[in-house]
Amino acid sequence: MPLPDHLHPADLADELQRLTPEEAQARLRSLPRDQAAAVVQELDDELRPRLLEGLSKKELSELVGDLPHNEAADVIGKLPKEQQTELIYKLPRDDQQEVTNLLQYPPDTAGGIMSDEFIALHADQTVEGCLKSLRPKAEEQPDRNVRLASISYLYLTDDCKRLIGIVSLRDLVFSRPDRTIREMMNPDVKAVSVNDDQEKIARLFEHYHYLALPVIEKDGRLVGIVSAKAVMGVIQDEATEDMQLMVGLSGEERAFTPWQTSIRRRLPWLCINLGTAFLAGAVVQIFEGTIARWTALAIFLPIVAGQGGNAGAQTLTVIVREMALGEMSKGDGRRALIKEAILGVCNGLAIGVLVGVVAYFWKGKAMLGLIVGVAMLLNMIAAALSGVFVPYTLRAFKVDPALASSIFVTTVTDVAGFFFFLGLAAVMLHFFPLH
Amino acid sequence: MPLPDHLHPADLADELQRLTPEEAQARLRSLPRDQAAAVVQELDDELRPRLLEGLSKKELSELVGDLPHNEAADVIGKLPKEQQTELIYKLPRDDQQEVTNLLQYPPDTAGGIMSDEFIALHADQTVEGCLKSLRPKAEEQPDRNVRLASISYLYLTDDCKRLIGIVSLRDLVFSRPDRTIREMMNPDVKAVSVNDDQEKIARLFEHYHYLALPVIEKDGRLVGIVSAKAVMGVIQDEATEDMQLMVGLSGEERAFTPWQTSIRRRLPWLCINLGTAFLAGAVVQIFEGTIARWTALAIFLPIVAGQGGNAGAQTLTVIVREMALGEMSKGDGRRALIKEAILGVCNGLAIGVLVGVVAYFWKGKAMLGLIVGVAMLLNMIAAALSGVFVPYTLRAFKVDPALASSIFVTTVTDVAGFFFFLGLAAVMLHFFPLH
Numbered sequence: 001m002p003l004p005d006h007l008h009p010a011d012l013a014d015e016l017q018r019l020t021p022e023e024a025q026a027r028l029r030s031l032p033r034d035q036a037a038a039v040v041q042e043l044d045d046e047l048r049p050r051l052l053e054g055l056s057k058k059e060l061s062e063l064v065g066d067l068p069h070n071e072a073a074d075v076i077g078k079l080p081k082e083q084q085t086e087l088i089y090k091l092p093r094d095d096q097q098e099v100t101n102l103l104q105y106p107p108d109t110a111g112g113i114m115s116d117e118f119i120a121l122h123a124d125q126t127v128e129g130c131l132k133s134l135r136p137k138a139e140e141q142p143d144r145n146v147r148l149a150s151i152s153y154l155y156l157t158d159d160c161k162r163l164i165g166i167v168s169l170r171d172l173v174f175s176r177p178d179r180t181i182r183e184m185m186n187p188d189v190k191a192v193s194v195n196d197d198q199e200k201i202a203r204l205f206e207h208y209h210y211l212a213l214p215v216i217e218k219d220g221r222l223v224g225i226v227s228a229k230a231v232m233g234v235i236q237d238e239a240t241e242d243m244q245l246m247v248g249l250s251g252e253e254r255a256f257t258p259w260q261t262s263i264r265r266r267l268p269w270l271c272i273n274l275g276t277a278f279l280a281g282a283v284v285q286i287f288e289g290t291i292a293r294w295t296a297l298a299i300f301l302p303i304v305a306g307q308g309g310n311a312g313a314q315t316l317t318v319i320v321r322e323m324a325l326g327e328m329s330k331g332d333g334r335r336a337l338i339k340e341a342i343l344g345v346c347n348g349l350a351i352g353v354l355v356g357v358v359a360y361f362w363k364g365k366a367m368l369g370l371i372v373g374v375a376m377l378l379n380m381i382a383a384a385l386s387g388v389f390v391p392y393t394l395r396a397f398k399v400d401p402a403l404a405s406s407i408f409v410t411t412v413t414d415v416a417g418f419f420f421f422l423g424l425a426a427v428m429l430h431f432f433p434l435h
Numbered sequence: 436m437p438l439p440d441h442l443h444p445a446d447l448a449d450e451l452q453r454l455t456p457e458e459a460q461a462r463l464r465s466l467p468r469d470q471a472a473a474v475v476q477e478l479d480d481e482l483r484p485r486l487l488e489g490l491s492k493k494e495l496s497e498l499v500g501d502l503p504h505n506e507a508a509d510v511i512g513k514l515p516k517e518q519q520t521e522l523i524y525k526l527p528r529d530d531q532q533e534v535t536n537l538l539q540y541p542p543d544t545a546g547g548i549m550s551d552e553f554i555a556l557h558a559d560q561t562v563e564g565c566l567k568s569l570r571p572k573a574e575e576q577p578d579r580n581v582r583l584a585s586i587s588y589l590y591l592t593d594d595c596k597r598l599i600g601i602v603s604l605r606d607l608v609f610s611r612p613d614r615t616i617r618e619m620m621n622p623d624v625k626a627v628s629v630n631d632d633q634e635k636i637a638r639l640f641e642h643y644h645y646l647a648l649p650v651i652e653k654d655g656r657l658v659g660i661v662s663a664k665a666v667m668g669v670i671q672d673e674a675t676e677d678m679q680l681m682v683g684l685s686g687e688e689r690a691f692t693p694w695q696t697s698i699r700r701r702l703p704w705l706c707i708n709l710g711t712a713f714l715a716g717a718v719v720q721i722f723e724g725t726i727a728r729w730t731a732l733a734i735f736l737p738i739v740a741g742q743g744g745n746a747g748a749q750t751l752t753v754i755v756r757e758m759a760l761g762e763m764s765k766g767d768g769r770r771a772l773i774k775e776a777i778l779g780v781c782n783g784l785a786i787g788v789l790v791g792v793v794a795y796f797w798k799g800k801a802m803l804g805l806i807v808g809v810a811m812l813l814n815m816i817a818a819a820l821s822g823v824f825v826p827y828t829l830r831a832f833k834v835d836p837a838l839a840s841s842i843f844v845t846t847v848t849d850v851a852g853f854f855f856f857l858g859l860a861a862v863m864l865h866f867f868p869l870h
Contacts, residue, residue, distance in 0.1 A: 008643060010642045010643050131608070134608075134609070135609050152646075169604060169605060170604065173566070173569075173604065173608050174569070174570050206667050206668065207445045208443060208445050209667075211587075211646065211663065228663040228664070228667065229646070231667065232640060232641050232644075232666065232667060233641065235667060235670045235674075236641060236670060236674070239670075239671070239674030239675075239678075242678070243674075243678050243752050243755075243756055244752055244753070247745065247748040247749050248745060248748075248749060249749055249752060249753065253753055254757060254762070255753055255757040255767065255770075255771045256767075256770065256774070259774050259777045259778050259781070262774070262778055263778060263781050263782060266749055266778070266782060267782055267785060269745075270745060270749075270782055270786055271786070273741065273745040274738070274742055274789065274790060277738040277742055278738060280737040280738070281737055281738045282734075284733050284736070285731075285734045288731065288733065291726070291733050292727075292730040295726050296720075296723065298719050298723065298726050298733045298736065299720045299723065300716060301719070301736060301737065302712060302715045302719065302737070302740060302853070303709070303715070305737060306708065306711075306715065306845065306849060307705065307708060307709055309744075309845070310682065310683060310705060310841075311705060313682040313683075313841065314682050314684055314704075314705075317678050317679055317681075317682050317684060318688055318689070318690055320678075321675050321678055321679070322689060325675075327689070328690060332691075335690075335691065339691070339694050339697070342694045343697055343698060343701070346694070346698050347701060347702055350702060350705075351702075351705055351709060354709065406745075406748065410741065410744070414737055414741060418737070
């Protein structure tokens with residue numbers, strides 16, 4: 001029977017995340033074993049190791065033994081090597097091999113997010129034989145809600161455990177009992193490889209609306225399934241990661257990540273940002289003499305740069321997101337660049353004229369309006385181009401196109417903006433001195 | 436039978452999105468009717484209306500008639516009112532009422548994303564009777580892959596069609612044929628209301644790992660189901676929306692949204708950003724005299740402001756994302772504020788000292804180093820606080836906490852940064868003149 005709603009493992013896990021590690025451990029110990037195992041599965045990746053760290057060896061090995069294999073492998077995989085071996089050795093003999101198998105896959109691959117709870121049948125059985133062999137399996141499953149997913153589809157394998165087809169429980173139930181599975185199975189079954197990246201898998205699910213996908217080894221053996229449940233988490237996490245990477249965060253930071261951890265992760269990017277800010281400062285320094293002759297220019301520095309920064313962020317956000325959703329194939333980059341360039345020119349003209357007119361009325365100098373307006377137009381174009389180039393360049397270097405992309409685009413818009421604006425001012429002042 | 440992979444409707448839809456609307460219409464006309472309907476369901480919300488617009492009335496009404504009710508309602512809902520009535524009138528009589536019902540729900544609610552393809556049974560039947568009554572339904576479903584989801588669970592209703600329980604197909608299949616459904620159903624069934632927001636529903640799915648949730652009307656009547664399939668799309672869309680809203684995009688822009696549309700959506704936010712940039716410029720103007728006396732200050736303006744902007748973006752991104760994931764409850768705001776303030780002070784000290792030392796060696800003036808360093812520290816603290824306050828304030832005003840939040844935070848860090856830096860410089864120059 002499922003637990004009553006107010007005791008849902010996911011809610012209990014939330015409760016635990018709000019406690020100190022010590023309090024959370026005490027609460028976990030107070031729960032019945034099956035419930036504790038259910039709660040541990042719901043804890044987020046950051047809290048879980050901190051919480052389990054405080055358990056005794058005996059508590060930990062009991063707990064791990066109560067987890068499904070894939071969750072057990074997740075927990076064990078985060079421990080030091082010698083502790084891993086010890087824990088695996090303490091597992092029931094049947095589970096040792098399975099957990100060891102799962103441990104070999106990196107956590108962000110199909111192998112890392114798959115479950116090994118699926119039902120594989122031999123295709124040369126009758127429908128009736130199948131249903132008979134399923135009955136005891138159905139009865140032994142302890143929690144009918146959580147593990148229901150694994151039985152929407154049944155997988156058909158050959159003698160070497162290679163995947164050869166799929167049949168839905170529904171088709172099985174409503175077919176003549178004497179038909180063989182081979183007759184009714186769908187042999188055109190889509191599968192992913194154990195090494196496939198989880199982001200790619202999430203895109204497949206989203207694109208084709210799968211409920212579950214079988215996972216196969218290089219030799220075609222069926223080794224697990226990835227469920228829509230696992231994929232929903234991946235979609236959330238990948239979106240979080242992209243948003244965070246853009247501004248120089250780790251991709252895994254949560255609001256209540258301990259501040260010591262946050263500092264270690266954020267400070268390096270802030271230092272990189274500082275380096276790029278000095279670059280912008282250096283451009284200003286080149287034109288220090290120009291500013292000395294006409295200090296009103298300093299007022300418009302942040303306006304030209306800030307506006308470019310926002311326009312660049314708009315372009316960048318669209319491109320990075322589209323890449324993450326897998327919708328930017330080869331050739332699309334040029335098309336996107338053209339579109340963004342057109343936008344840069346149009347928005348640049350609109351904002352350039354606006355800011356030029358304001359500058360003229362504010363300071364009463366037509367020349368200033370002209371300089372600000374033209375610099376603004378040029379910087380908006382630079383913003384649009386860098387918003388496309390930065391993520392494409394990152395991708396060409398095989399890093400995440402989101403990585404610190406916002407920092408890089410801002411660097412371009414600051415440096416270009418100051419250069420256009422102050423450079424133009426220097427030239428104009430040369431030909432039309434103020435006094 | 437499912438279509439071969441290279442003709443999957445989702446892939447055909449992708450192909451169509453790369454064509455001009457005219458080409459795409461021609462391609463759509465060339466497809467068999469059932470395939471055309473499958474493809475139309477896969478088109479994204481932006482292209483679909485543009486593509487359907489060019490079809491004749493007859494073509495459109497045939498196509499809409501081939502769609503599932505919820506998709507038909509989506510298409511019809513985006514047309515002008517008089518065309519809506521005409522199209523509904525042309526639907527098969529059985530479908531008219533259902534589509535009209537679905538049309539009343541806003542698209543971002545449970546009612547808007549639910550499907551009305553579910554199987555509701557009366558609880559006072561035996562397992563055998565149930566399976567018998569299901570058989571014809573199972574056989575009439577044309578595409579076993581796409582609509583499989585709706586039959587993982589069966590819903591039990593009373594005489595007034597009110598939802599009273601749920602049973603899984605698996606439990607039904609493996610139970611004794613003479614048991615009644617009422618004995619074995621789970622009466623503690625979680626349902627959502629037709630008016631629930633889709634973002635809230637996505638969070639429920641993610642939190643509790645549902646595969647499908649029933650949707651009920653105010654009177655408890657079961658009117659539809661929301662599937663994990665629909666929710667995966669919602670999770671993607673909501674993440675895209677948040678990323679985009681932060682920098683002043685509509686939340687619906689794609690890389691190949693026509694540029695005319697993009698301009699209309701982006702320019703207003705660029706104008707707002709311009710307004711805030713002028714605010715920052717105005718602060719600089721206050722201290723124009725100070726800059727005139729010491730032009731080297733202008734070099735450090737973009738450094739102090741840019742660094743604050745990046746630190747603010749880090750805090751903001753964490754908070755906005757956490758809010759979107761539903762993980763910031765009451766009381767968490769204060770905790771987050773304290774954490775971010777600590778981070779602001781620590782990162783501010785580190786960056787402040789670093790930038791101060793660099794400024795000293797760069798310009799050879801200890802006073803400049805001190806001013807820049809202290810201003811940097813203060814601005815990093817302002818960045819941290821505004822990164823928390825801006826989304827909380829937006830939420831208090833009942834708008835999306837992501838809305839233009841990056842623009843607002845940058846305003847704070849620019850204005851505060853200039854004020855701290857130039858203000859401090861003015862005070863110092865007053866007491867310690869340069870010459």
